[in-house]
Amino acid sequence: MNDNVIIDVKNIKKHYNNGIIKALDGIDAQVHNGEVVVVIGPSGSGKSTFLRCLNLLEMPTDGTITFEGHDITDPKANINIHRQKMGMVFQHFNLFPHMTVIKNMTLAPIKLLGISPKEAEKRAMELLTRVNLADRANAYPSQLSGGQKQRIAIVRALCMNPDVMLFDEPTSALDPEMVGEVLDVMKQLATEGMTMVVVTHEMGFAREVGDRVIFMADGKIVEESNPESIFTNPSEERTKNFLAKVL
Amino acid sequence: MADWQANITNWFVAFQDRFINNFIVDERWRYLWDGLGVTLKVTFFALFLGIIIGSVIAIIRASHDKTIKEMPKSFSRILLIFFNKICKIYLTIVRGTPVVVQLLIMVFVIMSSSDPVFAAIITFGINSGAYVAEIVRSGIMSIEPGQFEAGRSLGFNYIQTMRYIILPQALKNVLPALANEFIVLLKETSVAGYAAIQDLTKGGNIILGRTFDAFFPLITVAIIYLLLVMLFTWLVGKLERRLRSSER
Numbered sequence: 001m002n003d004n005v006i007i008d009v010k011n012i013k014k015h016y017n018n019g020i021i022k023a024l025d026g027i028d029a030q031v032h033n034g035e036v037v038v039v040i041g042p043s044g045s046g047k048s049t050f051l052r053c054l055n056l057l058e059m060p061t062d063g064t065i066t067f068e069g070h071d072i073t074d075p076k077a078n079i080n081i082h083r084q085k086m087g088m089v090f091q092h093f094n095l096f097p098h099m100t101v102i103k104n105m106t107l108a109p110i111k112l113l114g115i116s117p118k119e120a121e122k123r124a125m126e127l128l129t130r131v132n133l134a135d136r137a138n139a140y141p142s143q144l145s146g147g148q149k150q151r152i153a154i155v156r157a158l159c160m161n162p163d164v165m166l167f168d169e170p171t172s173a174l175d176p177e178m179v180g181e182v183l184d185v186m187k188q189l190a191t192e193g194m195t196m197v198v199v200t201h202e203m204g205f206a207r208e209v210g211d212r213v214i215f216m217a218d219g220k221i222v223e224e225s226n227p228e229s230i231f232t233n234p235s236e237e238r239t240k241n242f243l244a245k246v247l
Numbered sequence: 248m249a250d251w252q253a254n255i256t257n258w259f260v261a262f263q264d265r266f267i268n269n270f271i272v273d274e275r276w277r278y279l280w281d282g283l284g285v286t287l288k289v290t291f292f293a294l295f296l297g298i299i300i301g302s303v304i305a306i307i308r309a310s311h312d313k314t315i316k317e318m319p320k321s322f323s324r325i326l327l328i329f330f331n332k333i334c335k336i337y338l339t340i341v342r343g344t345p346v347v348v349q350l351l352i353m354v355f356v357i358m359s360s361s362d363p364v365f366a367a368i369i370t371f372g373i374n375s376g377a378y379v380a381e382i383v384r385s386g387i388m389s390i391e392p393g394q395f396e397a398g399r400s401l402g403f404n405y406i407q408t409m410r411y412i413i414l415p416q417a418l419k420n421v422l423p424a425l426a427n428e429f430i431v432l433l434k435e436t437s438v439a440g441y442a443a444i445q446d447l448t449k450g451g452n453i454i455l456g457r458t459f460d461a462f463f464p465l466i467t468v469a470i471i472y473l474l475l476v477m478l479f480t481w482l483v484g485k486l487e488r489r490l491r492s493s494e495r
Contacts, residue, residue, distance in 0.1 A: 057399065057400065075319065087400075088396075092393050095397075156401075
């Protein structure tokens with residue numbers, strides 16, 4: 001195994017109803033340090049399930065996932081420790097509505113990393129400044145727009161200093177005019193060298209920011225290559241069909 | 248003096264006499280005052296106990312319902328199924344029998360050697376816990392799964408996610424239902440007299456037994472309960488508004 005590999009996925013399957021429904025049907029993939037992997041595909045192709053398997057929000061029925069050299073699918077592995085190193089951003093933001101923005105961001109670092117509240121707040125304010133939301137630190141999530149919520153969700157995950165960021169359709173629930181501000185934050189993150197796995201329908205983003213694009217359909221990886229060749233010269237018929245519809 | 252004036256004067260004199268006879272003679276007001284103390288004591292501690300029992304059961308039941316399908320076969324799975332069964336049996340028994348019967352059994356059978364007031368606290372606590380459990384469980388189930396996933400994805404374990412993220416939201420959502428349960432509990436303690444406990448209602452009853460005047464002691468008891476409930480409703484309303492306003 002390459003030292004550079006941060007997530008190594010071997011033949012994972014996710015079956016429901018005793019195998020009648022195969023959400024994932026044997027996925028092999030690797031994510032390298034500093035890489036931006038974009039997962040695209042039609043809805044129901046299993047791309048979100050794949051992403052959610054990476055931090056075991058969905059437990060794969062079969063196969064192994066190795067994260068930073070640890071087999072996290074091993075029942076003895078402490079997934080909570082590994083999840084601290086994998087930030088996740090959801091389609092519906094999932095901010096905690098009963099806490100202010102700053103509390104949303106500092107809760108996990110204070111409780112899990114043992115950082116002092118003062119220090120955690122300082123770090124959170126730095127991150128808020130970077131996404132131009134320092135003035136909303138004491139607002140509640142219900143007072144924010146969708147784009148603001150998602151930017152907060154991103155920096156909330158960053159507060160844990162993760163090694164990988166997982167994005168599950170981060171712009172799908174946003175009004176069109178707010179998509180840009182979220183993608184900008186993600187681009188900035190990518191340029192800073194963050195390892196990212198992004199499930200998205202934003203083909204422009206995939207093309208511009210992705211180092212590698214994975215096309216999934218029916219629970220399988222159909223095609224995987226750099227964005228340039230997958231978008232201009234896809235080799236599989238299934239990929240061509242899909243791209244013809246979305247581009 | 249006209250007849251009607253004399254009637255009113257007589258009525259007032261009689262009223263005054265009855266008031267003095269019911270409350271002042273032999274310091275009879277003490278029955279109400281001490282009874283009120285017992286009622287509040289039983290209600291308060293039973294509420295406290297009920298919330299603890301209810302929350303624990305709600306967490307077990309909700310955890311079971313939410314996770315059992317996905318859980319791999321393991322010891323903790325068996326444990327969860329076992330505890331869930333116990334909780335269900337508890338809910339069935341407590342909700343399926345009258346609280347008076349429970350109280351009598353507790354005071355005269357199970358805890359016959361301890362202080363009846365203490366036994367009443369335990370009884371009403373266990374009884375209320377069953378209702379609180381279902382209220383809190385509905386609160387937990389109403390929180391969208393995304394909240395749970397967000398907590399877990401940050402690295403919180405199951406218990407921490409419950410404690411910091413799910414329960415604060417769930418309890419806030421069910422506050423009106425909990426307040427209702429508290430009001431029911433307060434009034435339900437009025438059956439404590441069956442087990443020879445001198446609560447507020449029993450106090451009124453004792454005065455009635457001494458003076459053979461039903462009107463004064465019973466109406467007074469009713470008014471005291473009413474005032475307590477109104478006061479509490481007002482307090483909860485204030486708390487609720489404060490919790491809500493922080494979100495808007």
